[in-house]
Amino acid sequence: MNAPFSPQGRNPFDDPLDRILAEIALSAQLPPSLHGKAGGRYGAARAHLEADPAFKDQIEHFYPQGSMAIDATISSRGTDDEYDLDIVSQLGGRFRQMDPLAILLALERALKNYPVQKVVRQTRCVTLYYADRMHLDITPALRAYGTLDRESYITHAKGPTNSTDDRFVDMNAFGFVEWYRGRTPLEYRMAKAFHDHWLNLEASGLRADAEVDDVPDQCEFIVKNTATLALQLVKRFRNIRYATYRGRTPPSVMLSYYAGTAAKPDSTLSEMVIRIANWIIGDIEQASRCGQKLHVANPVCADDVFTDRWPETIGQQDEFAGYLKELVAGLEGVKRGDLAADRLMDWLRSRFGDxxxxxxxxxxxxxxxxxxxxxxxxxxxxxxxxxxxxxxxxxxxxxxxxxxxxxxxxxxxx
Known part of the structure; x- marks a missing residue:
């Protein structure tokens, strides 16, 4: 019997273009020192909530969702040193009798005096803003019993008073993370090369800045496969393209879905970025030809629609497809040798940030x-x-x- 195939991945530092792209992803992603700090802050926030009488014995699960859960966190839109992290707080008991706004207000009250710069209630979560520019979004959820593990209803209420738009929204962030991990297995060679590069920067003193000062001698792989590294680059590209845009932008969870769908172990990094972008372009073009807005749902929960708030119009999705086409054309041009070296870094700066x-x-x-x-x-x-x-x-x-x-x-x- 043949042994099962185990993808090893490509060392992104072996290829000139992939090396530049990997270094850009490294510059934009959550540093290992803050990655560890984020875990501690999750625990501290939960302990603070459980000490509040309204939440005592009411937190059934407290777990990361989104980019942090799949190791794809990068700096926030239009910034280079702010990081948005997401937590789901699954509540039970008394909260099941409350409306969406009442739950959000209760969470805001419990966190009001939390030792951070500010606490802000949003439409679906409460955000903690830390002095080091990390943001922690805590989303309250109620378990949808009789469904797949941790499928839940999250709150949607703008406030400050009740509205006919207030509602509970179906989601299964936990199930999506499991789906993503199944589609993007560990690529040992790639993960080790990226991990060793972090440690070599620390050991040799070639630090980009203080963000990597606290990298430990031994730490787990942060980015485990090429699809996730490529996802970080696509997200960074989106952030720069929409840095001054005032409306909603293509959601990160949608981009994560396409990274999982397009994942192809043992691809080069540049190939993987192109593959993800082309997959998105294809689906947008198909939807636009039918006169429809792009519809992307959680593969493990059809009612959890990733595109429920974006795109708002067909023109908006076509605009994003146009941006992605330009990215693909540029990367393919570099791979063919069409872009001279004296123009390459300027091209990269305009797409991924100076x-x-x-x-x-x-x-x-x-x-x-x-x-x-x-x-x-x-x-x-x-x-x-x-x-x-x-x-x-x-x-x-x-x-x-x-x-x-x-x-x-x-x-x-x-």
Whole structure:
């Protein structure tokens, strides 16, 4: 009997384009030091609620949902150092007799004096704002009995008074996370390469900034597969494209669904970004041809609709598809060698943000420079030498990155 296939994944630092993309994802994602801190804050928030008389013995489950649950957290829309984290607080007993707004108001009252910068009641959750720019959204939920594990109803009420729009919304965040994990298995080679890169930054002193100062000597893999790393890049691209947009944007949970659907273990990182984007484009175009808005539901709970608040119009979804087409065309052009090295970093900055791309470029330049100084020259699989010079970041002299002046080394001024 043959042993079951176990995907190993690709080392994203072996390919010039994938290496740049991986460094950008690293610059935008939740640092391991804050990843551990987030876990502690979950526990502290639950303990605070359980100490409140209204919530004593009323919390059945308290668990992460969304990006934190699948290790895909990145900085918030339009920022480089703010992180939104999500918790579901499954309530029981007395709360089952209350309307949505009353539950949200009770949660707000219980958290009113929590030691953070501010506490804000939202339409579906209560948000804790920490001084280090982390935001913790606590969403109250009531278990939908007789359904799959932890399918629940979450509150929807804008307030401050009751409205005919107030309602309970079906969701199964827990089931979706299990579905996503089943679709995106651990790719050991990829995960270890990314994990080791974090630790090497700490050990060598090549820190991007204080965010990685507290990386422990031994920590679990944070990003476990290429699909999740690609998802972080697609989310970052969305954040930059919509940084100044005042309305709703393509929801992260919808993007996570497409990452799980499109997941193909052992793909390269750039291939995976293109694959996710093309899957979204295809579904949007199909919906638009039928004169319909995109409909994406939780694969384990049909009534949990990920697109219930976006898109609001067909034109809005077509706009997003257009952005994604431009991203795909750009990445495919880089892979063909159509984009010269002196334009590559500017192109990346406009798609993923100036600060995170510059941080990525700085790390690459510093690391490569240290390698050359120690005679540890680095070569790509196709024989291109990664060579730094003063004030620039070295880019591999291979056709996959730059075609002009084919027998020279290239640097991109940062």
């Amino acid at each position: 600060r995170v791309v510059t941080k990525a470029a700085d790390r690459m330049a510093n690391e490569i420079g240290a390698g050359v100084q120690s005679a540890d020259q680095r070569y790509t699989r196709k024989g291109g030498l990664l060579l730094p010079t003063a004030g620039i970041v070295g880019v591999a002299a291979t056709p996959s990155i730059a075609r002009a002046q084919p027998h020279s080394f290239y640097g991109v001024r940062i």
